[in-house]
Amino acid sequence: MQGRQHHPHTATPIADVILPKRGKKRGSYSCGRCGVPKKGHVCSFPKDLNPISNPNPDLTPNPSENPSPNPESFRLPSPLSVVRPQSPPPPPPPQQRLILPQLRRALSFDDIDVTDSCKSDDEEEELFFDPDNESDLIGSGKLPGCCLWEVFKRLPPPALLAAARVCKGWKDISRRVWKSAEELRLRVPVKAQIGLVGSVLKKCPGLVKLSVTMESDVDATMLACIAFSCPKLDSIEIFTSGTSVNRITGDELGRFVADKRCLTNLKMEGCSNLGGFTLCSTSLSTLWLSDLYCHSKMVFNCPNLKEISLDFSRQENDTTDLTLMVEGLGRSCPRLQSIHIASIRLTNAVVLALTAANLRGLQMLSLVLGSEITDASVAAIASSYSSLELLDLSGSSISDSGIGMICNVFPETLSKLLIAVCPNITSSKHSYLLP
Numbered sequence: 001m002q003g004r005q006h007h008p009h010t011a012t013p014i015a016d017v018i019l020p021k022r023g024k025k026r027g028s029y030s031c032g033r034c035g036v037p038k039k040g041h042v043c044s045f046p047k048d049l050n051p052i053s054n055p056n057p058d059l060t061p062n063p064s065e066n067p068s069p070n071p072e073s074f075r076l077p078s079p080l081s082v083v084r085p086q087s088p089p090p091p092p093p094p095q096q097r098l099i100l101p102q103l104r105r106a107l108s109f110d111d112i113d114v115t116d117s118c119k120s121d122d123e124e125e126e127l128f129f130d131p132d133n134e135s136d137l138i139g140s141g142k143l144p145g146c147c148l149w150e151v152f153k154r155l156p157p158p159a160l161l162a163a164a165r166v167c168k169g170w171k172d173i174s175r176r177v178w179k180s181a182e183e184l185r186l187r188v189p190v191k192a193q194i195g196l197v198g199s200v201l202k203k204c205p206g207l208v209k210l211s212v213t214m215e216s217d218v219d220a221t222m223l224a225c226i227a228f229s230c231p232k233l234d235s236i237e238i239f240t241s242g243t244s245v246n247r248i249t250g251d252e253l254g255r256f257v258a259d260k261r262c263l264t265n266l267k268m269e270g271c272s273n274l275g276g277f278t279l280c281s282t283s284l285s286t287l288w289l290s291d292l293y294c295h296s297k298m299v300f301n302c303p304n305l306k307e308i309s310l311d312f313s314r315q316e317n318d319t320t321d322l323t324l325m326v327e328g329l330g331r332s333c334p335r336l337q338s339i340h341i342a343s344i345r346l347t348n349a350v351v352l353a354l355t356a357a358n359l360r361g362l363q364m365l366s367l368v369l370g371s372e373i374t375d376a377s378v379a380a381i382a383s384s385y386s387s388l389e390l391l392d393l394s395g396s397s398i399s400d401s402g403i404g405m406i407c408n409v410f411p412e413t414l415s416k417l418l419i420a421v422c423p424n425i426t427s428s429k430h431s432y433l434l435p
Contacts, residue, residue: 152177157186157200178203185211194221201229209265211237217245218270220252227259235265246270250277250295257281272313294318298325305333312343314369322350330357338364340392346370351377355384366392366418375402382409392418399424 030037033045152173155163164174181204188197201207207230212222218238226236240246246269257263257279267288276297279287284302290311298320300308308329312318322345329336336359341350346367354365362385367373373396381391382405391406391414403425406417419425 148173149177157184175203179205181207183207183209183211185213187213188215190216192216194225197222198225198229201226204230206232208232209235211239213239213241214244214246215241217247219247220249223248223252223256227256232262233260234262236263237265237267238269240270244270245273246291247273250274250297254278254280257284292320295320299328299332301332303333304335306335307338308333308336309338309340310342312341312345314344316344318343318345320345322346323353326350326353326357330354330359334359335361337361340364340366340368342366342368344369344371346396347372348374348377348380352380355380358384363388364390366390367396368392369395371395371397373397375399375405378402378405382406386410387413389413390416390418394418394420394422396422397424398422400426 029039031041031043033043036043152160152163155177160174160177164171184201184204184207186197186200197212201210210226210230210233212218212226214222218240222238226233238246248268248271253268253274254277257266258281261281262283263281264283265286266284267286269290271289272291272293274289274292274295276295278297278299278301280301282302282304285304286307287300287302287305288309288311290309291313292310293313293315294317296319312320320343322341322343326341329339330353339354339359339362346369350370351367351373365381365385365388367377370377370393373393375398377396378393378398379402381388386409388410391410396419398419403419406414
């Protein structure tokens with residue numbers, strides 16, 4: 001019996017043997033890189049392996065060289081050595097997309113040293129731009145980084161918040177401007193909540209000087225927000241406008257001043273609800289309080305206080321004891337250089353208590369609206385404080401003789417004398433007697 005002859009056959013392509021039919025829309029149960037079943041398998045081939053490339057070109061069959069291969073010499077490779085062919089890589093992106101990085105680098109700050117151009121700013125500005133950070137690429141154009149920094153520093157808070165929404169680079173610059181800010185002026189609208197003020201203040205951890213104009217009522221919550229958000233605060237000004245009311249009490253203000261050990265300047269309007277208060281601070285040097293009314297106790301324990309301004313209400317039923325207050329100033333504030341008191345309850349007794357305090361460094365004295373201040377008060381001031389540079393007795397009852405006394409005692413030191421609204425002065429020539 002003659003043996004069965006094998007019919008020669010051509011090599012079957014690997015893709016036709018291994019790849020499933022395209023008509024089936026089922027997922028493969030074998031690994032796409034090595035061909036091993038996926039269940040319980042961890043592939044050792046890298047994920048970025050290109051299945052199109054053939055790592056060994058010698059294994060690729062060439063029909064021209066071997067038109068009728070030996071069936072015993074051709075064997076299908078094992079699944080471990082098969083690399084699944086996939087669709088060809090996508091075409092390269094169009095040329096327009098390559099222009100985008102160049103546009104983003106147009107305002108790059110990589111080559112600018114901001115520490116040289118902004119030496120007077122906060123120390124955090126030394127790392128203002130990172131040469132290796134692509135997020136610093138902003139906008140279009142070729143504006144230098146130092147110029148853009150100076151522009152952002154001069155923007156008001158609303159404009160700075162709007163600029164932060166332009167692009168990622170401007171947002172980063174705005175954030176760094178907020179962090180380096182040392183002085184801030186805010187106007188709080190009527191319907192604004194305390195969270196809005198807190199969110200703005202948290203942007204400025206290095207804030208030193210703060211000025212707040214309140215169009216709504218202000219209370220201890222605002223003081224607590226300022227104390228928490230501004231640990232380095234050196235100066236604070238709180239102004240009221242319109243129908244806003246300052247509801248801060250004396251105890252709340254005293255705790256705020258005692259906790260802010262670096263506070264040197266405090267100015268506040270609308271202090272009619274303070275009542276009795278005690279201010280204790282070793283750093284406070286300037287204190288302005290206005291709209292004071294009916295204070296049972298006013299104690300200023302500030303040994304380094306140099307300037308004080310107290311503006312009282314014009315109401316007739318004000319019961320504040322100014323004499324007792326002035327005596328306390330002489331004992332607890334020996335370094336006072338400037339005193340301003342505006343009250344209709346100023347009398348000769350208050351002036352005598354002030355002269356008895358013996359404030360040797362006093363240079364400016366302003367006692368306004370004291371209709372009971374007479375020439376006797378002028379004589380006491382001239383005998384105790386002969387080195388005054390400014391004297392304001394507007395609204396008093398001094399006469400021409402008191403003016404002459406002032407001109408004789410202060411021939412060289414006094415540079416400014418204010419005597420407006422003094423009905424007992426009949427001559428105008430005394431204004432020319434001072435050098």
